[in-house]
Amino acid sequence: MKLFRRGSVADRPLSCRQVGQILQSFLDSELDEVTADKVAEHLEDCRRCGMAADVYLEIKASLGRDAPAVPEESLSRLEEFARRLTTGEERET
Secondary structure, three states, X not given: OOOOOOOOHHHOOOOHHHHHHHHHHHHOOOOOHHHHHHHHHHHHHOHHHHHHHHHHXXXXXXXHOOOOOOOHHHHXXXXXXXXXXXXXXXXXX
């Protein structure tokens, strides 16, 4: 998946929303080198997105292990978290 070209307008840092939209592709190593570098740079600087990436990596790792079935309530919370992350919506308190 190629989103940016060197020397383009996209030389600016990525926003949290942009990173949220392509985070799974980044974690699955599906992005071109330029875009992957931009996402990695953002994750180093943004605690919130870095934590989201860590959560996704842990989920991915646990799905690869012989783990018990995930309760439906947990899946619903994860889906809601992913939706908020990609839309940039703040968590309700």
